[in-house]
Amino acid sequence: MKRIAVVPGSFDPVTLGHLDVVGRAAGLFDELHVLVVHNPGKTALLPIAQRVSLIEQSIAEAQLPGTIVVTSWSVGLLVDYCTDVGASVLVKGIRSQVDVAYETPMAIVNRDLAGVETIFMLPNPAHAHVSSSLVRQVAALGGDVSPYVPSAVYRYLQK
Ligand code: PNS
Numbered sequence: 001m002k003r004i005a006v007v008p009g010s011f012d013p014v015t016l017g018h019l020d021v022v023g024r025a026a027g028l029f030d031e032l033h034v035l036v037v038h039n040p041g042k043t044a045l046l047p048i049a050q051r052v053s054l055i056e057q058s059i060a061e062a063q064l065p066g067t068i069v070v071t072s073w074s075v076g077l078l079v080d081y082c083t084d085v086g087a088s089v090l091v092k093g094i095r096s097q098v099d100v101a102y103e104t105p106m107a108i109v110n111r112d113l114a115g116v117e118t119i120f121m122l123p124n125p126a127h128a129h130v131s132s133s134l135v136r137q138v139a140a141l142g143g144d145v146s147p148y149v150p151s152a153v154y155r156y157l158q159k
Contacts, residue, residue, distance in 0.1 A: 005029040005089040005119075008078050010039045012046055013153045014055045015135055017127035019062055021093035024121055026066035029089070034059075035081060036072040045136045048072045050156070058150035079114035087116070094120040095128045 007022055011034075026032045036051045038044070046054070055070045073081045082088070090110060092103050100120070107118035130148045139145050139157045146154050 002030040002086070003089075004031045004033065004085060004087040005091050006033045006035050006078075006082055006085075006087045007091045008035045008037050008073075008081075009092075010042055010044070010132060011036050011051045011055055012042070012044055012132050013051060013135060013149060013157070014058055015127070015130045015132055015149055015153075016147075017093060017095065017123045017130040018055075018132075019058055019064075019150055020123045020127055021091065021121050022059065022068065023062065023064045024123075025091045025119075026064055026068050029066075031067045031069065032091075033069045033071065033081075033085060033087060035078070036070075037078060038074055042133075048074070054150075054153050054156060057152035061150065061152060077113065079110050079116050082116045083114055090116055090118045092118055092120055093123050095123065095131075 005025060007025060009018065011018060022032065022034055034055055036048050038048060052070055052072055059068055059070065094100055094103065103120065110116045110118060135145050135148050145157060
């Protein structure tokens with residue numbers, strides 16, 4: 001049976017930290033789905049389809065190994081997507097204790113709802129301070145975000 005995992009998130013936009021976790025996780029599963037999910041608690045910068053496209057370009061340019069599917073989900077629970085595609089694991093990147101506190105209740109709820117387990121992965125410490133919200137803020141104020149994002153995202157934000 002194929003081992004399928006999902007890396008869900010807003011990815012608004014995808015950062016080098018996200019890409020690092022996706023690359024590490026891709027090596028652990030037969031198939032990895034990077035799933036763009038609208039988070040109603042956040043004000044979005046990029047349309048969902050654009051986020052998907054930027055992730056696809058970034059994965060291609062980084063030549064990440066393995067079978068990686070990039071798509072979005074907007075109808076119902078995250079675990080419904082997992083059930084639909086036969087995924088039993090969620091992968092989340094953890095940068096700090098703040099992320100642990102944010103992710104733990106979601107991980108427990110997702111396990112209660114559908115038996116989907118969550119695995120926390122540590123990104124390269126070089127990316128530990130990088131977040132999409134920081135990138136959005138720096139980019140909006142005209143700062144250089146090239147150290148934090150894949151070049152496809154950098155090119156898009158420059159336009
Ligand atoms: O990158 P983010 O914004 O921290 O990602 C959060 C996200 C989108 C993964 C989370 O909000 C989510 O899982 N939303 C889907 C709705 C859902 O299933 N909620 C109940 C379980 S947490």
